[in-house]
Amino acid sequence: MKRFILFVIMCLLLNWAAAGAADMDTDAQPCHEGHEHAGHSMDNMGAGAQLLYNPAFGDDIYHTHPAGMWMVNYKYMYTNMSGLRSGSNNVDTNSVGWNSNKPYNYMMIPTGMTMNMHMFMVMYGVTDRLTLMGMANYQANNMEMLMNMGMGRPYMSQPVMRTEGFGDTELRGIYKINKYLVGSLGLSLPTGSIKQTAPMMGMEFRAPYDMQLGSGTYDLKPALTYNGLSGDAKWNWGGQAMYTYHISKNDGGYSLGDSLKLTSWVQRAFGPAATWLRLAFNDTGRIRGQDSEIQKILDPVTGAPSPDADPRNYGGRRLDGLVGASIHTGRLGFGVEGGIPIYQYVNGLQLKTSWILNAGIQVMF
Numbered sequence: 001m002k003r004f005i006l007f008v009i010m011c012l013l014l015n016w017a018a019a020g021a022a023d024m025d026t027d028a029q030p031c032h033e034g035h036e037h038a039g040h041s042m043d044n045m046g047a048g049a050q051l052l053y054n055p056a057f058g059d060d061i062y063h064t065h066p067a068g069m070w071m072v073n074y075k076y077m078y079t080n081m082s083g084l085r086s087g088s089n090n091v092d093t094n095s096v097g098w099n100s101n102k103p104y105n106y107m108m109i110p111t112g113m114t115m116n117m118h119m120f121m122v123m124y125g126v127t128d129r130l131t132l133m134g135m136a137n138y139q140a141n142n143m144e145m146l147m148n149m150g151m152g153r154p155y156m157s158q159p160v161m162r163t164e165g166f167g168d169t170e171l172r173g174i175y176k177i178n179k180y181l182v183g184s185l186g187l188s189l190p191t192g193s194i195k196q197t198a199p200m201m202g203m204e205f206r207a208p209y210d211m212q213l214g215s216g217t218y219d220l221k222p223a224l225t226y227n228g229l230s231g232d233a234k235w236n237w238g239g240q241a242m243y244t245y246h247i248s249k250n251d252g253g254y255s256l257g258d259s260l261k262l263t264s265w266v267q268r269a270f271g272p273a274a275t276w277l278r279l280a281f282n283d284t285g286r287i288r289g290q291d292s293e294i295q296k297i298l299d300p301v302t303g304a305p306s307p308d309a310d311p312r313n314y315g316g317r318r319l320d321g322l323v324g325a326s327i328h329t330g331r332l333g334f335g336v337e338g339g340i341p342i343y344q345y346v347n348g349l350q351l352k353t354s355w356i357l358n359a360g361i362q363v364m365f
């Protein structure tokens with residue numbers, strides 16, 4: 001609830017920023033008329049004008065297209081997690097072990113994880129104000145773990161736990177409210193599996209929540225985006241607030257925590273290239289409910305207790321700083337963006353994010 005209230009407040013702020021920008025607008029910018037969005041102006045905007053690319057190779061920055069225009073985008077998103085954290089403190093592997101009076105009592109100790117996501121997105125401008133978007137993704141997750149059986153026994157490395165497959169599918173309607181503001185509503189369909197399995201200690205379990213591929217629920221994802229462009233079209237800046245609401249519990253008996261995502265950026269164009277700085281903040285709640293199959297991992301006798309099988313070890317807040325660059329040739333654009341967390345707070349005991357990389361290619365026609 002507090003996240004949703006914060007989402008509403010951020011929307012009011014974005015609205016206020018847009019109203020302020022409209023007030024400062026002079027009538028001396030005729031070249032901007034008819035351009036739906038800086039990131040998608042395909043024609044030259046006259047002397048000194050630049051084609052600006054959306055910093056959409058990282059988080060999606062929602063925008064509209066002119067009627068009849070298509071955009072197809074492929075994006076690769078990589079997340080590298082390494083080491084454990086509790087709250088905002090790092091936790092040494094030696095503080096986690098089984099029945100040996102360590103601060104954290106677990107047999108399985110995650111030490112690192114990589115997430116590879118391939119995203120495919122299609123957009124189409126139905127009218128000059130309304131754009132529809134569809135997005136699918138394919139993911140591959142790998143987790144490295146140590147095992148500790150206590151009683152002074154050593155930490156033993158375990159085979160990498162892997163899951164792979166299609167994730168959830170998103171459909172989104174995007175509406176251009178005015179020159180600066182875009183409102184949108186996404187519906188996420190539960191196409192990603194929540195029943196991936198993984199072997200641990202020679203037994204087959206349903207894999208922990210973070211190794212599953214989807215939310216298992218229909219999710220509503222409203223967003224509001226503010227986008228500004230300087231008079232010479234060289235500078236582009238903006239902000240976006242998005243909320244994810246999991247409508248119900250899934251077949252497994254739980255729902256992932258609702259989340260608030262805020263991002264803001266400043267971008268500068270240099271001829272056919274552009275470079276940007278971006279901040280991205282994410283606040284996600286704990287998992288509500290539990291999956292009785294995943295819960296079996298926590299059984300001290302027949303399981304392999306691992307922190308990520310406990311729904312209390314989910315959610316938290318993270319602020320990332322990112323830098324990116326893009327280049328375009330005609331209808332084709334390429335972009336890459338890298339980032340590291342500036343601030344990271346996790347509920348309970350979790351792996352921490354160490355760096356992220358996004359790279360994409362998009363074509364408009």
Ligand SMILES: [Cu+2]
Pocket residue numbers: 040063064065071123
């Ligand atoms: Cu687009």
